Amino acid sequence: MLGTLRYHLDFSSRYVIPRNITVWLPPGYTRKGRERYAVLYMHDGQNLFSPETAHGGVDWGLDSALRRLIFSDEVPATMVVGVWNSERRWREYLPQRPFNLPPGPYTQPRLSDEFKPQALSDAYLRFIVEELKPVIDRTYRTCPDRGHTFMMGSSMGGLISLYALCEYPAVFGGAGCLSTHWPAGEGIMIAYMREALPPPGVHRIYFDYGTETLDALYEPHQIQADKVMQAAGYRRGEDWLTLRFEGDDHSEKSWRKRVEIPLQFLLGGLR
Numbered sequence: 001m002l003g004t005l006r007y008h009l010d011f012s013s014r015y016v017i018p019r020n021i022t023v024w025l026p027p028g029y030t031r032k033g034r035e036r037y038a039v040l041y042m043h044d045g046q047n048l049f050s051p052e053t054a055h056g057g058v059d060w061g062l063d064s065a066l067r068r069l070i071f072s073d074e075v076p077a078t079m080v081v082g083v084w085n086s087e088r089r090w091r092e093y094l095p096q097r098p099f100n101l102p103p104g105p106y107t108q109p110r111l112s113d114e115f116k117p118q119a120l121s122d123a124y125l126r127f128i129v130e131e132l133k134p135v136i137d138r139t140y141r142t143c144p145d146r147g148h149t150f151m152m153g154s155s156m157g158g159l160i161s162l163y164a165l166c167e168y169p170a171v172f173g174g175a176g177c178l179s180t181h182w183p184a185g186e187g188i189m190i191a192y193m194r195e196a197l198p199p200p201g202v203h204r205i206y207f208d209y210g211t212e213t214l215d216a217l218y219e220p221h222q223i224q225a226d227k228v229m230q231a232a233g234y235r236r237g238e239d240w241l242t243l244r245f246e247g248d249d250h251s252e253k254s255w256r257k258r259v260e261i262p263l264q265f266l267l268g269g270l271r
Contacts, residue, residue, distance in 0.1 A: 002063040003027050005049060013131050015123040016092065021132065022049060022082035023140065024063055026070055029077070036143045038078045038270055039136065040263075041128060043093065043153035043160060045082025047252055058252040065260045075267035081136055083128065092124040093156035094184055095163035098192035125164050129171055146202075150266050152176030154255050155214075158207075159184060165203060166196040174204035176262035178255050179214075182221030190221065193228045200233040204269065205240045206262045210248030219244070241265050 008021040022045050026037065046053040048062040062080060069075040086092065096119040137144040151161045151172050158177030165175040182189060207225065209218040226242050234240035243261065248254040 002067050004030060005063075008135075011132065011135075013127045015127040015131070016120065017086055017088065019086050020084040021045065022080075022084070023136070024049065024066075024080040024082070025140070026077040026079065027067060029079075029141075034141070035077075036141045038076060038148035038150070038267065039081060039142050039144075040078055040150045040152060040267070041081045041083065041133075042151070043083055043085065043157035044089075045084040048080065048082045054252055056252055058256065060252060060256045060259055062259060065256075065263060069260060069263055069267075074264055076270045078267055078270075079136075079140060079142065081132070083132070088120055090156065091118050091120040093153075093160040094119050094121055095159055095189055095192065096121045097163075097167070097196075098185065098188045101188070101191050101195065121160055121163060122167075124160070125167060128164070129168055133171070146170055146173045148173065148270065150174045150176070152178070152206075152262060152266070154178040155181045155250065156184065159189060162189065162193075162205070165205065166192070166198065169198035169203065173202070174206070174266040176206045176266050178206075178208050178259075178262060179210060179250055180207055180218065180222070180225075181214075182225065183217055187221050187224070190224050190228060193225060194231075197228065197232045197234075200235065200239055203239065204266055205229070205234065206265045207240075207242040208245060208258065208262070210245045210250065210254055212247060212249035214250035215248065215254075 004025040006023045010018040011021045012018045047055055048060045051057045051059050070077050149172055151164050153161045158180035161175040162177050165172045209215050229240050
């Protein structure tokens with residue numbers, strides 16, 4: 001058994017347009033009436049479990065990956081909340097507050113006028129933190145504290161996961177950022193990280209990237225991000241990890257192939 005999928009269709013919000021939510025409950029959830037579970041919130045939720053809804057017809061196989069990790073006792077039983085994207089995906093996933101930073105090597109004044117009026121990421125995160133998470137915590141047997149609440153995504157979903165951790169460090173205990181789309185906003189997130197990263201020692205942050213297609217653009221940016229992580233006191237392999245995957249491209253197929261690695265890094269520490 002791969003677990004149980006439950007759907008919350010057209011979940012409404014004061015902050016963003018409605019979208020579907022998919023909740024994956026780990027094997028044994030329905031039989032264990034009192035046990036509580038960590039929760040992993042994931043973006044682009046339609047791509048996680050079913051090829052019928054996934055981009056390009058390839059899903060992440062997240063249920064299979066987590067089941068293997070749970071049954072091998074590498075991670076504890078964990079719930080997944082897949083937040084489907086909308087036609088406003090770019091605007092909802094583009095970190096908003098970095099555009100308020102003073103101009104510098106990774107910020108350009110023109111970007112503020114071009115993007116800031118359109119950015120919806122602050123509203124998107126308010127939707128998750130103020131509306132979705134309380135419903136999930138009331139409806140399911142979660143451990144609602146920071147130490148058991150995580151976020152993960154790929155590409156722009158990686159950016160918004162990192163942004164969520166920085167903006168809500170008391171809510172999220174870790175962020176998984178696969179193939180992070182650093183070039184968005186001319187790399188403006190690097191300067192923001194210098195200002196906004198929470199202190200090390202409490203959170204876990206995972207980055208990775210491939211070397212083909214769009215991922216081929218990421219290494220110079222990731223090197224700069226790694227320098228910021230190191231300067232902030234994060235310890236590689238302990239509370240921060242960056243991995244390079246030779247030959248991997250920017251696709252669900254590549255993320256499916258390696259998704260167990262960020263899952264282990266983020267959730268394994270709960271054991």
